[in-house]
Amino acid sequence: MSETSTLWRPPLGDALKIGRHGRRVDRAGVTVDIVRPARAWSLVARRGAADALAIAAEQELGLPWPKAPRYAARGSTFVVWTGPDRWLLVEGPAGMSDSVRATLPAGVTSHVYATDQTDALQILHLSGPRLRDALAKGVTIDLHPRSFAPGNAAITQVSHLTVNLWQISDDPIFGVAVARSLAGSFASWLTASAAEFGLEVRDGADI
Amino acid sequence: MRIPCCYCGARGHEEFTYLGDATLARPSTEIGAPADDATAAAWHDYVYVRDNPSGRHRELWQHTGGCRAWLVVTRDTRTHEIHGVEAARDVALAREATHE
Numbered sequence: 436m437s438e439t440s441t442l443w444r445p446p447l448g449d450a451l452k453i454g455r456h457g458r459r460v461d462r463a464g465v466t467v468d469i470v471r472p473a474r475a476w477s478l479v480a481r482r483g484a485a486d487a488l489a490i491a492a493e494q495e496l497g498l499p500w501p502k503a504p505r506y507a508a509r510g511s512t513f514v515v516w517t518g519p520d521r522w523l524l525v526e527g528p529a530g531m532s533d534s535v536r537a538t539l540p541a542g543v544t545s546h547v548y549a550t551d552q553t554d555a556l557q558i559l560h561l562s563g564p565r566l567r568d569a570l571a572k573g574v575t576i577d578l579h580p581r582s583f584a585p586g587n588a589a590i591t592q593v594s595h596l597t598v599n600l601w602q603i604s605d606d607p608i609f610g611v612a613v614a615r616s617l618a619g620s621f622a623s624w625l626t627a628s629a630a631e632f633g634l635e636v637r638d639g640a641d642i
Numbered sequence: 643m644r645i646p647c648c649y650c651g652a653r654g655h656e657e658f659t660y661l662g663d664a665t666l667a668r669p670s671t672e673i674g675a676p677a678d679d680a681t682a683a684a685w686h687d688y689v690y691v692r693d694n695p696s697g698r699h700r701e702l703w704q705h706t707g708g709c710r711a712w713l714v715v716t717r718d719t720r721t722h723e724i725h726g727v728e729a730a731r732d733v734a735l736a737r738e739a740t741h742e
């Protein structure tokens with residue numbers, strides 16, 4: 436692990452402490468992995484450039500570029516639709532810096548306005564057998580498998596906090612991105628909501 | 643009330659912010675034109691005067707707790723029934739095209 440791992444602090448600070456919380460059970464009902472992105476960008480397509488961007492991104496990043504509320508991943512790089520002609524692009528994890536680009540490929544940058552969000556967002560991976568039960572306490576959209584499947588994404592509110600939410604796999608594993616300034620409030624909601632199922636918080640870099 | 647965002651799908655109204663009458667058009671004043679009474683009256687109406695229709699109304703809503711897009715929602719003010727949702731960007735571009 437590089438030196439950066441000892442200096443890095445998650446945007447949510449100490450609001451989610453590594454370890455077990457809530458009910459003592461053998462297997463935690465909800466598991467949170469604190470993700471350390473190497474780089475996160477918000478991308479906005481230049482006027483009329485959304486189609487050209489999709490082609491360039493698919494070629495240069497190898498990602499099927501979402502044109503609807505969807506998520507796609509390739510290796511440790513992923514993209515989430517965040518609004519019409521807008522996306523969140525994340526490369527990670529930190530600590531694998533040799534595989535991480537410092538800048539976006541030129542073919543992509545010529546079609547977008549890009550803003551670095553690496554330290555502006557808290558990204559978490561949520562999993563566990565009781566995850567949907569915990570999320571149902573704050574998410575108002577239907578996350579039942581018949582209406583929300585791997586690859587689906589949504590911008591919605593969790594306990595009145597606006598978040599980006601996407602489903603990674605059937606297990607289920609969900610990803611969530613919350614603004615740094617709201618991360619502490621989100622963490623306290625999650626801790627309270629998952630307490631009855633048992634909550635385990637892990638440092639994502641250790642996965 | 644649920645509003646079917648044309649990007650995100652149906653969401654509860656608490657995710658949206660009401661942003662006013664979508665039927666109003668900004669008065670087309672030339673820069674530097676004299677501020678005469680007719681211009682002043684047109685701006686007064688645009689800024690302050692609103693109808694209070696009973697029935698279908700075209701309204702601007704923003705999906706502030708979601709994709710942030712501005713929408714033109716056709717809503718029945720008596721029943722809250724939603725008759726249609728369009729992207730405000732598309733409505734504005736279509737309006738621009740018909741004026742050119």
Ligand SMILES: [Zn+2]
Binds near residue numbers: 650651705708711
């Ligand atoms: Zn929306």
